[in-house]
Amino acid sequence: MARLNDDAQWIVLMGFLVSFSFFFLALVINQSTVVGQTTAESVIEFPKNDIRDVRSVIHQSLNVASPVFNDVESDIKIISMNRKSSVVNYSFFSAANATYIQIHYNNGVTEYNENWTIV
């Protein structure tokens, strides 16, 4: 009876190894879409530029003379609510050689508070 030639059994074993590694790779790739999506979402949703814009506008508004000042303040609040769906509130007071501004920003996802001192 002819004997089996089993010199190449390692090919079969390698096949097993490769297929198992594909299996685990598939598991990892399957998870990565979820992770990528959530990360991308939170990066997009973070309102960094909105906050910067509001800060700079508030800073500019401090130079406005007093009768117009209240109008500018309410405009800032209304426009940021209308366009960006964000609640903006701020107050400030000037001491001897510095101005202190308290900014409150909230768009439902990110809440931001700042005590800003301008010397």
Add this chain to the structure above:
Amino acid sequence: MVAQHIVGLNDRGVSESIGFLLIFTIVIVGIGLVTLYGYPLLLKQQVSADEKIMEKNMIVLQNDVKSLAYKTVPYKETSMKIGSGSLSIYNSSHQPSFSNITISDSSGTIIYKFEPGEMRYESISAQTDISLQNGAVILRPRLSGGSVMLAEPRWFYDAPTQTMVINLINFTSEGIMAREGIGTIRMKMGDYNYTQLTPANPVTVIYTPNPSMDYSVAWDNYFMKIPGMAHDQPPGSGTPITYTLPPVNSLVIKTYEVKIESI
């Protein structure tokens, strides 16, 4: 001849055909077991995988709606595969409506019966519905009661300024549309309405579910997360539920219309 038999292995009892039969039987039994038990399990896996993919797809669609509504993007389209079920759009004028929202303060009604409509994925074998409505993604088992919110809409209460922001989003389309398989969902920004007022407290939100398509449990869980919110009855009975908001100094209601061009 005799010398050869002593040196080599004694294989006088070995039959090639019996060996073949044994191995063949094992293979056939193996195939049979896999077909009997493994294949249904595999199909089930496929259905639940399709459902998971659709959960993700619905969140992608919710992001599209968010871009249209909150980021003033005029137009969005997304291609996706809708497997093991169908995706349909029931617009806001569809009757009977699936739910409506009435907002009023103590001096009168501010929003009367806002009907959001919905985009719904109905899974054939898993018996679950995934619905995109009013900016939220909700999963609902069709036979048992209850529902769960997969992604939340953007309503919020800002405690320092006592501002309540309510975003209402409705879908409009030309009739009912449905899709199975690969398709492109195209949506466009429609009307936008903005109301800001100082209400006469207490402000109430009345959520009226449709008893046959009851998403009230998910919405109740979401509303009750807002600090200071109170409801008059537990959800799930199909009757209108009245929510009383915490003291509101400034009430902002934004209504957006999202036009579904095609599915």
